[in-house]
Amino acid sequence: MLALRKVEKRFGALAALDRIDLEVAAGEVLGLIGPNGSGKTTLLNTVTGVYPPSGGRISFQGADITGWRGHRIARLGIxxxxxxxxxxxxxxxxxxxxxxxxxxxxxxxxxxxxxxxxxxxxxxxxxxxxxxxxxxxxxxxxxxxxxxxxxxxxxxxxxxxxxxPPLVFLDEPAGGMTPAETADMARLIHEVVAPNRTCVVIEHKMALITGVCTRICVLDFGRKIAEGLPGDVLADAKVREAYLGRDDAPDA
Amino acid sequence: MIDFVQNTVDGMMFGSSYALLAIGFTIIFGVMRRINLSFGATIMLGAYIGTWLHVHHQVSVWIVALTTLASTVLVGIYVERLCFHAIRRSAVLASMVSSFVIWMQLEEAAIHLLPERTYAFPALLAAGSFELGPFLFRAEQTSMLILAMIIVGVLHVLLYRTRFGLALRAVSENSLAAAYMGINAAWVTLCAFALVSLMGGVAGYAILSTDAQITPFFGLWATFKGLIAMMLGGMGSLPGAILGGLLLGVVEAHALWYLGNEYKDLSAYLLLFGMLVLRPGGLMGQRILSREALAFRRV
Amino acid sequence: MDDYVITVLSNIGMISFIALSAYLLLLTGEISFGQQAYFGLSAYAAGAATAMFQLPIWAGILVGACVAGIIAMVVGALTLQLSGLYFSVATLAFAEMARLILLIVEIQVEVDGEMVGPEGANGFHGIRWMFERDISLTEFMLLIYGLLALTVIFLLLVERSRLGSVLRMLGSDDLLAEMQGLNTVRYRILAVGAAGVIAGVGGALYAHFTTYVEPQFFNVMLGVHALAYGLIGGLGTAFGPLIGVAIDVGFLEAIRFIQGYRMIVFGGLVAILLIFMPRGILDEERVHRLKAVFSRRNHARA
Missing domain, CATH: 3.40.50.300 (P-loop containing nucleotide triphosphate hydrolases)
Known part of the structure; x- marks a missing residue:
């Protein structure tokens, strides 16, 4: 449904996104996780046309939307x-x-x-x-x-x-919420958002990610370091290092 | 060629007064992220109070100068309390409009003080000129350029070598964080306002003694020249304010010489409009308005 | 009504156009210091149409409004990237450029043995449509208020419609508006153009009411006043700017004993008002509450 090919975004010398390849399949709920500053929101901003990518191509439902202005991308269904x-x-x-x-x-x-x-x-x-x-x-x-x-x-x-929209990005939908409120949001995503559409959730709260996501993708320093089923990814050594190595563990 | 150099020199002399006004705007904008439209009127009323003493009580020139400075600071504090301190920080538009109506108020107060159209303004230095090679320098303009350099130097030391300067820069970077660090942002802002008014008073006094006369229009003139020079140089930038002021002076001088008086202001506004369209950040400003900045604006 | 009252009322009406024009831009989140330019350019264009080319007044108003609207859209397109103070100062620069150019322009044609047309700093004399057709001040005032009513009704309709929401979305958060699929560029140019047209109608009327226009009248003071009116009256409804104009021109004109101290009183009052109501008397929240009260009453009646 959405495909990113070698997408780059640089702010000056900093590579916020470093040749990201990502495929979002129709109907799935993809969890996008990673430590703070790993490029999750930059990825979202690049896809939705807040700013154009510095390199690479983005396509959505077969249309090449690289460099489009935000309102056209929104009208197309993101x-x-x-x-x-x-x-x-x-x-x-x-x-x-x-x-x-x-x-x-x-x-x-x-x-x-x-x-x-x-x-x-x-x-x-x-x-x-x-x-x-x-x-x-x-x-x-x-x-x-x-x-x-x-x-x-x-x-x-x-x-x-x-x-x-056929595709929705949720950027930390449970940010600043208590566990009970987070559970409520997870229920809403599961029951209201996810049916009939594709969904990408950016989140730090693992309770929400493991509760609603069918697949997970992990970013670190603007690179994709892991991708797969929630159980496999969270057990991955690289992922644990990315979080634990910097004392920035996801609150499970 | 000699004309060109002479015009450039004249323009820079005059531009130094624009630069002083622009510095006032830029500091206030830096600290408060708001615009004080009554800056020019503040200086004008301060100078009017000084002139009033001179006209009605024949006080000495020194007392006129000191009164001008003191009353400019007092009027500046009045403006700060009413239009900026009392209105919450996020209401940018309200502060601007408030400072505009207070400008009208100050202007009318000045007219009540001295109701005629123009008054002679007592100068500290006698007018004169000297020649340097083929070029002519007017003494009072030269002293203005020197004064501008002194003020910029003092300001630089104040901003970068003192605790007050540190506090002021902290408030201008992030007033909330500065408040958490124990800086009394309201007090720093008031002090900055008083400082800027004092500087404006000095600049105003220097400009008015060069003109040797004062009219109520001085407020409008000073506000807009300062605002234009600041925007040319880049909002919130100290070197930008100086460069912008000098550039404005030079462009006006050339336009006046080559095109005539009616093109002087026109060329200044054309320059400003062109600069804003092509390079909105001004000469020294950071590149603003990019989508990146927009996206993070509310973080 | 004596002529003085009619003149004051007409002035309120004509100034209201420029206040509404500034208000329309305030809705989209932009502060313009330059709406007086469209008022002035239209006054010249409309005056030229009727006095130099002998067109009827409706054509004059149409020409003025179109000229103002088109120039406004061009300026809007040039300043598209700018926001906040940058936009304000760019509009100021444009308006002053326009005024200074009008101070230089001299185009005159011979009409009935007399030279008519803009005459640089001397202004543009002889826009005598009112005298030629023997139109009374009262009739012209009715024309002003008729057009003003149309403009206000149009703006109120816009506010109730989706377009009104679109403009408020743009003003409130343009990035979010774009992310919801709004072509922010198109709507911004549209708003700037519409604001130019509204100011232009006022300017065209002004030229014919006074029979004489000069560039000095369209200085930045007029523009900043227009802005202040919207903010005093309130940013929640199109009635806001009208209230602002009425308070300044009407109310203070009526209090004769403060003549000479008018700006001191007005300035002080407005400064204090803005402390307590930073978005004006009828701001969004108060309008919202008023609407709630009215709709509850209607429900009770039904």
């Missing part, structure tokens, strides 16, 4: 969340999700002017459906900035799903 939660803080929960459907609803300028929520054009029902799935319906009219952290993380995932 959605994402952010490690440091990004929402539209002065919009309500409903508006955050509703406005984000932009790429699903086209129809030029007139379409933009017409479709307002008060006029009940079909898609508001869908927004409420998604909010319901993520347990946010009761907070529908709350401003996003007033939500507690777990709800903000859930809202981010909900927003990413509104465009109905």
């Amino acid at each position: 959605a994402r969340t952010f490690q440091n939660i990004r929402l539209f803080p002065t919009m309500t929960v409903f508006q955050n999700v509703w406005a984000s459907q932009h790429s699903r609803v086209s129809g030029g300028l007139l379409g933009l002017l017409r479709s307002s929520p008060s006029r009940r054009c079909g898609d508001t029902g869908r927004v409420d459906e998604i909010l319901e799935l993520f347990g946010l319906l009761k907070d529908r009219e709350v401003l996003a900035k007033n939500l507690p952290l777990p709800a903000r993380r859930r809202l981010e995932v909900a927003r990413a799903l509104t465009t109905d």
Whole structure:
């Protein structure tokens, strides 16, 4: 579904991504792990068009998307969340999700002017459906900035799903959460996000990774050092060294 | 050729005053990440208070100079308290608009103080000129260039050799981290404001004595010349502010000589617009606005 | 109504256009110091259309708005990379360039034995459409408010629509907006162009109301005032800038006894207001709460 061929990203002399080859198959839940600064978020930013890669090619569903601008990639069907939660803080929960459907609803300028929520054009029902799935319906009219952290993380995932993307990147969906909240997020990913779509999860919390991922890929210093089934990868000597060697062990 | 060199020299002389104004902007921007639109008006009102003493009480030139500096600092502190300290740090726009309305306020206060259009401004040094080879130097402009160099030197020592300078640079890098390190960011900001106002007062006094007159328009002039020079050099960069000021002065001098008075300001704005479109970071600024920076902006 | 009141009201109306124009850009997160340029360029273009080429006023307004909109889009495309203070200063530089060029431009044609047209620093005299057609001040004021009402209704519709959300998304977090599939470049140029058109309508009206325009009127003070109006009134709704204009031009004009101290009082009041309401009187949160109150009432009635 998504294929990276020798993708490089350099910031000055630093190679944040060093000739990464990666294949994401349709329907799988890939866990992307690695110590801090290993290039996970850079990989995500490069794929979603925040910045172009310095080298290599990226293709998605057969189309070469190398160097495309972010909005085209998003329209093609790759959605994402952010490690440091990004929402539209002065919009309500409903508006955050509703406005984000932009790429699903086209129809030029007139379409933009017409479709307002008060006029009940079909898609508001869908927004409420998604909010319901993520347990946010009761907070529908709350401003996003007033939500507690777990709800903000859930809202981010909900927003990413509104465009109905075939591929979703979740960047630390359980960052800053308690074990109970993490388990709740794992359940949501398993029950709501993963069915019907491909999913890449970047995470430090091994409970979440082992709970939802069908396959794991490990990055270290911008290189892919291991890839495979969760059990095999976590037993890998190189992986343990990458984490334990720098006293940065994943909290199992 | 002689004209060209003479114009360049004149431009640099005049540009040194722009540089002084730009340094004020750049320090305030560096420390607060906000723009003080009333900087020029602050200097103008300070100088007006000095001139008022001169007009109504015939005080000596030295007292005018000292009053100008002292009142510029006081007005600067007033602006800092009202437009920056009282408004939370994230409300960049509110601070800017607030400093704008206070500019209007200061301007009206100055007009009430001295209601005529222009007043003679008492200078410390008598006007004069001397020749060096084929080139003519005006004494007061030369002294401004020297003054600018002295101020930059003092500022450099203050910023890089003192504890206050360290604190100020820490606040400008990351005010939250600086606060956790036990630096009183609010106090440092106030001190920086007072320092910049003092420097602005010196610059204003030097410029006004070169002009030998003062009008309420000085506030607008100083604000925009300083802002342009800062942007040309690169926001937040000290060497950039100096270079930007000199460049602005030189370009204006050449435009005035070769194209005429109506093209002087036009060329300055054209230069600024071109610089922003082609090289937004200015002469000395880091390359800003790249997508990389954007992505990490909220980290 | 006496002429003085009509003039003040007309001024409020015309200045509202430029305030709305600055507000539209504020929605997209950009602070423009340069909307006065579009106001001024359109005043010249519209004046030229009616006074030099004898076109009817609607054509003049259309020409002015189009000229302003097109130039705004070009400037918008050039400054696409810039944000924050860089954008503000670039717009300022452009506006001052435009003003200084208007100070130089002299194009005059002979109309009915008189020379008409921009005359450099002397301004552009003889935009006498109102006198030629015998239009009263009151009638012209109604024209101003008619067009203003149309603009406000348009902006309110935009705010209720998806386009409004799109603009607010752009203003709130452009990277996130792009990641949701928004063509940020296209919408930004669209917003800048629309803001130019709105300022342009105001400028075209201004030229015909005063019959005389000079570049000095379109200086940066006008632009910064326009910006301040939006911020005073509030960034939550298109009524915000109107409230700002009404407070400054209307309310303070009415209080005669502070004449001469007007800026001291106004400046102080606004500075204090901004301490407590940094995004204006009707900011997003207050608008949100007001809407909640109204919709609850409607529900109760239904």
